Amino acid sequence: xxxxxxxQGSLDLLVLKILSRRPRLHGYAIMSAIQARSGExxxxxxxxxxxxxxxxxxxxWIRAEWVTKDNGRRARLYEVTAAGGKQLxxxxxxxxxxxxxxxxxxxxx
Amino acid sequence: MSLWSRIVNVLRGDRLxxxxxxxxxxxxxxxxxxxxxxxxxxRAFGPALRLREESRDVRLIAWxxxxxxxxIFGWRQLMKNKVISAAAVLSLALGIGACxxxxxxxxxxxxxxxxxxxxxxxxxxxxxxxxxxGKPQTYDSxxxxxxxxxxxxxxxxxxxxxxxxxxxxxxAYGSDAEMEKAYRQYVSGWMFNSFGLRPAAGRLLxxxxxxxxxxxxxxxxSYDYWTSRxxxxxxxxxxxxxxxxxxxxxxxxxxxxxxxxxxxxxIDIFIPTMMHPAVQxxxxxxxxxxxxxxxxxxxxxxxxxxxxxxxxxxAERGKSFGGMSKQQIDEFLNQKLLLEPAAAGVSDLQNDYRxxxxxxxxxxxxxxxxxCANVANLMTAQAASRAREMALRVSIGAGRWRLVQLVLVxxxxxxxxxxxxxxxxxxxxxxxxxxxxxPPHNPARLFLPADWRVLGFGLVxxxxxxxxxxxxxxxxxxxxxxxxxxKGGEDPQSRRRLMHGLVAVQTAFCFLVLLVAGLFVAxxxxxxNRPIGFxxxxxxxxxxVTVSPQPPAFWDQVAxxxxxxxxxxxxxLASSVLLGGWSxxxxxxxxxxxxxxxxxxxxxxxxxxxxxxxxPLIDGRDFLPxxxxxxxxxVNRTFAKAYFNGEDPVRKPFExxxxxxxxxxxxxxxxVGDVTYRDIRAPFLPQAYFPLHSIDxxxxxxxxxxxxxxxxxxxxxxxxxxxxxxxxxxxxxxxxRVSNIRTQTEINQxxxxxxxxxxxxxxxxxxVALLLAGVGLYGVLDYSVLQRRREIAIRMALGxxxxxxAQRVTADVFSMVLVGALAGLALGxxxxxxxxxxxxxxxxxxxxxxxxxxxxxxxAALLSALPAIIRAVRIDPATVLRGE
Numbered sequence: 001x002x003x004x005x006x007x008q009g010s011l012d013l014l015v016l017k018i019l020s021r022r023p024r025l026h027g028y029a030i031m032s033a034i035q036a037r038s039g040e041x042x043x044x045x046x047x048x049x050x051x052x053x054x055x056x057x058x059x060x061w062i063r064a065e066w067v068t069k070d071n072g073r074r075a076r077l078y079e080v081t082a083a084g085g086k087q088l089x090x091x092x093x094x095x096x097x098x099x100x101x102x103x104x105x106x107x108x109x
Numbered sequence: 110m111s112l113w114s115r116i117v118n119v120l121r122g123d124r125l126x127x128x129x130x131x132x133x134x135x136x137x138x139x140x141x142x143x144x145x146x147x148x149x150x151x152r153a154f155g156p157a158l159r160l161r162e163e164s165r166d167v168r169l170i171a172w173x174x175x176x177x178x179x180x181i182f183g184w185r186q187l188m189k190n191k192v193i194s195a196a197a198v199l200s201l202a203l204g205i206g207a208c209x210x211x212x213x214x215x216x217x218x219x220x221x222x223x224x225x226x227x228x229x230x231x232x233x234x235x236x237x238x239x240x241x242x243g244k245p246q247t248y249d250s251x252x253x254x255x256x257x258x259x260x261x262x263x264x265x266x267x268x269x270x271x272x273x274x275x276x277x278x279x280x281a282y283g284s285d286a287e288m289e290k291a292y293r294q295y296v297s298g299w300m301f302n303s304f305g306l307r308p309a310a311g312r313l314l315x316x317x318x319x320x321x322x323x324x325x326x327x328x329x330x331s332y333d334y335w336t337s338r339x340x341x342x343x344x345x346x347x348x349x350x351x352x353x354x355x356x357x358x359x360x361x362x363x364x365x366x367x368x369x370x371x372x373x374x375x376i377d378i379f380i381p382t383m384m385h386p387a388v389q390x391x392x393x394x395x396x397x398x399x400x401x402x403x404x405x406x407x408x409x410x411x412x413x414x415x416x417x418x419x420x421x422x423x424a425e426r427g428k429s430f431g432g433m434s435k436q437q438i439d440e441f442l443n444q445k446l447l448l449e450p451a452a453a454g455v456s457d458l459q460n461d462y463r464x465x466x467x468x469x470x471x472x473x474x475x476x477x478x479x480x481c482a483n484v485a486n487l488m489t490a491q492a493a494s495r496a497r498e499m500a501l502r503v504s505i506g507a508g509r510w511r512l513v514q515l516v517l518v519x520x521x522x523x524x525x526x527x528x529x530x531x532x533x534x535x536x537x538x539x540x541x542x543x544x545x546x547x548p549p550h551n552p553a554r555l556f557l558p559a560d561w562r563v564l565g566f567g568l569v570x571x572x573x574x575x576x577x578x579x580x581x582x583x584x585x586x587x588x589x590x591x592x593x594x595x596k597g598g599e600d601p602q603s604r605r606r607l608m609h610g611l612v613a614v615q616t617a618f619c620f621l622v623l624l625v626a627g628l629f630v631a632x633x634x635x636x637x638n639r640p641i642g643f644x645x646x647x648x649x650x651x652x653x654v655t656v657s658p659q660p661p662a663f664w665d666q667v668a669x670x671x672x673x674x675x676x677x678x679x680x681x682l683a684s685s686v687l688l689g690g691w692s693x694x695x696x697x698x699x700x701x702x703x704x705x706x707x708x709x710x711x712x713x714x715x716x717x718x719x720x721x722x723x724x725p726l727i728d729g730r731d732f733l734p735x736x737x738x739x740x741x742x743x744v745n746r747t748f749a750k751a752y753f754n755g756e757d758p759v760r761k762p763f764e765x766x767x768x769x770x771x772x773x774x775x776x777x778x779x780x781v782g783d784v785t786y787r788d789i790r791a792p793f794l795p796q797a798y799f800p801l802h803s804i805d806x807x808x809x810x811x812x813x814x815x816x817x818x819x820x821x822x823x824x825x826x827x828x829x830x831x832x833x834x835x836x837x838x839x840x841x842x843x844x845x846r847v848s849n850i851r852t853q854t855e856i857n858q859x860x861x862x863x864x865x866x867x868x869x870x871x872x873x874x875x876x877v878a879l880l881l882a883g884v885g886l887y888g889v890l891d892y893s894v895l896q897r898r899r900e901i902a903i904r905m906a907l908g909x910x911x912x913x914x915a916q917r918v919t920a921d922v923f924s925m926v927l928v929g930a931l932a933g934l935a936l937g938x939x940x941x942x943x944x945x946x947x948x949x950x951x952x953x954x955x956x957x958x959x960x961x962x963x964x965x966x967x968x969a970a971l972l973s974a975l976p977a978i979i980r981a982v983r984i985d986p987a988t989v990l991r992g993e
Binding site: 057 | 115129131132133135136138139140143153154155156157160163164167168
């Protein structure tokens with residue numbers, strides 16, 4: 001299991017969140033969305049996105065489908081599954097708990 | 110995705126890689142479409158190859174995938190050297206197949222529990238006494254009157270069952286003309302119930318069928334016999350069958366898998382013990398006693414109880430032993446009762462073949478080990494030539510275990526194919542060996558199911574073999590040091606040491622196999638060529654029975670008629686055949702003295718019998734037509750030695766002493782040469798022949814119910830006359846019928862069936878072992894010359910002679926062969942005593958027995974070294990040194 005405070009954990013969270021808002025995105029679009037929504041603060045290492053996606057697919061949180069685009073090339077589109085939705089809720093609350101805790105520490109010390 | 114999809118992905122690994130590549134490519138294309146610089150986009154993406162592997166590993170089972178890759182790679186490696194791989198597979202297959210076959214035999218005969226409820230509670234009662242040479246001997250035959258009190262005494266603790274030795278007897282379902290042979294066994298009526306068996310048809314025997322002597326003429330057929338003889342016809346219940354003069358009603362059929370309690374014989378007909386003619390005779394031992402212990406009963410107190418009752422019975426019986434001294438009777442009574450585990454049943458075949466089969470199993474295991482050593486050397490040599498490849502794999506990051514796996518998978522291919530071929534071989538070989546066990550007209554029948562026991566053994570053997578020949582090369586290959594290997598300077602000595610060690614092991618095992626094979630062959634040779642005292646060639650034996658006992662004159666009449674048949678030279682008549690496995694013995698007394706404890710072996714014979722058998726008459730005369738029993742006797746040389754201090758006994762009297770003190774007086778009328786009587790392995794026995802015409806106390810001639818005509822034919826092939834003689838006997842007198850015709854040669858040969866079988870199989874495996882060891886030696890020498898060709902070239906360039914080179918190349922290996930041979934010798938000396946019981950007049954310490962394997966191995970070693978030596982001597986220094 002990915003640790004909640006690791007980069008991997010937050011990557012999963014971000015991907016699930018993006019996909020839950022806008023289903024059926026390909027990898028590049030997911031990456032772009034993370035960058036744009038974070039105001040260009042969070043930059044995903046482009047290649048690392050794919051092992052993460054495949055792992056989440058393997059875990060059953062997202063599913064993928066090949067589609068042929070207008071220019072004739074194929075792209076792989078991802079969407080969240082029911083299990084992925086539950087996972088998102090769990091990861092979100094965990095993330096909030098962790099950040100709240102970190103914030104408390106920053107305020108008191 | 111599920112586990113299943115990951116397994117499927119292993120099988121479509123290439124497609125998976127392509128898909129991942131495509132997705133990566135579509136990412137970069139998208140980036141370029143968004144207006145990024147292609148080179149920058151690629152750089153930002155990161156190391157595509159590593160990312161692809163990472164994704165792959167997520168989406169399939171990584172270890173399975175690497176196993177698949179190794180399997181394909183290993184397969185290609187094997188295909189590179191098809192001939193060598195095939196040789197390795199075949200030699201391993203022969204070893205694995207022979208071992209599995211031997212296991213099937215050992216399992217079926219000695220280990221497999223009987224198909225009865227709780228077989229582990231079964232024990233056989235045997236008695237142990239101190240034999241002639243001070244060695245303890247056991248026997249398991251019992252008389253019914255001694256069984257009765259034992260059974261009653263242990264009721265509540267164990268159920269005792271009387272089960273006769275099976276015999277092949279004549280059975281008629283219709284007229285006499287349609288007599289056929291079947292295996293009959295007398296069993297206690299309660300046996301079936303005690304074994305928890307259910308009938309397949311009709312009913313089984315019960316305790317109520319086994320109460321009064323002669324009063325229960327019922328028979329139960331075995332399922333096997335019901336199937337083969339009657340095609341499972343349910344109407345057979347209620348039919349009658351006739352054995353001798355007794356009619357039996359068939360009441361039922363036994364359960365499917367139950368074939369009796371004697372592995373090696375499938376019983377056809379079960380009959381209550383009360384129908385046996387000797388059921389009330391205390392001196393006639395004709396049955397085994399099995400005990401089925403109740404749960405929780407301790408063995409030793411039960412044994413002691415049975416022992417006491419048995420001793421009391423024998424002591425009572427001993428009182429009537431006429432003329433034996435007190436000491437002799439005490440010695441006779443000093444027997445200890447044993448309870449031997451009988452979960453797998455009890456049979457003579459077990460006793461005869463236990464040592465032989467185990468010895469054979471060890472031989473084939475040694476052959477398998479030799480084959481393993483060969484393949485291990487082969488793999489080591491191959492690993493050497495692949496050292497650079499291995500080093501490269503290590504330097505690009507392959508783990509040690511990954512390399513072990515790589516080499517082991519290749520071994521697994523070899524083992525897999527060897528096991529498959531070996532399985533087929535075992536499937537064929539085990540029944541083939543069983544069919545050789547007994548003479549063809551009377552084959553041993555052993556069920557050899559190929560069930561989980563056999564499969565499990567084969568599987569464990571295959572994995573064991575794979576680890577045995579694969580693990581050492583695999584570990585060695587994985588321990589490669591990339592720096593030195595890539596420089597090409599790895600220590601070649603260590604690898605050679607392993608190979609040389611294996612050569613020594615091979616030689617040792619090969620020596621042992623050859624030594625044992627030599628002993629078996631010599632045993633068979635000596636047994637076949639020992640003097641037997643009569644001439645079996647051109648002799649037919651006609652075992653003849655009559656409807657009811659007939660006057661001796663009628664028997665003479667039939668003999669006279671047979672003499673007139675064209676092609677017949679002489680005809681004699683005897684109560685039995687020589688070497689037929691049958692014996693009749695008694696004590697005798699000379700000049701009224703008490704018997705000296707040496708048994709005399711007896712046979713009844715007609716005038717002319719000795720001549721027909723070509724037994725030389727040394728003194729006195731043959732029987733005359735009016736000689737009778739008691740009265741005249743012909744004795745042999747050993748008899749004269751045993752009772753007359755070697756003096757000529759002709760015209761001297763002696764008395765046969767029967768239990769109960771009855772004595773019969775005989776006068777020696779003739780002295781003949783010694784013959785083998787019952788067992789061809791036994792020394793000559795003191796023997797006396799009596800006339801067939803016997804008279805009772807009143808002087809009246811007694812009728813005879815069975816006898817054996819001995820017909821010496823003038824033609825070289827006596828079998829040609831068999832069918833004519835079979836017809837002529839009833840033509841002479843219609844009451845007579847031939848129940849069995851055999852040549853005396855065939856009877857003699859059936860005495861050495863086991864020895865012939867062992868000699869043949871041991872010789873075969875001896876040759877295989879020698880061949881394998883020779884090939885192994887050749888391989889090692891060839892490899893070593895190949896590896897040292899630069900050194901040899903330098904030596905030759907510096908002026909070394911061909912002899913020096915040859916010596917240098919072979920010295921190490923030959924010293925290993927010598928070490929191996931000595932180890933084999935020590936091994937042989939240490940272990941041959943286990944098979945001493947099945948050897949005949951040979952000892953492993955005989956110089957000839959030792960010379961044979963030594964010389965053979967030496968010759969094989971020289972022969973297999975020759976190609977390597979020639980190759981070494983022919984090395985051209987200029988070419989080799991320039992080429993490097």
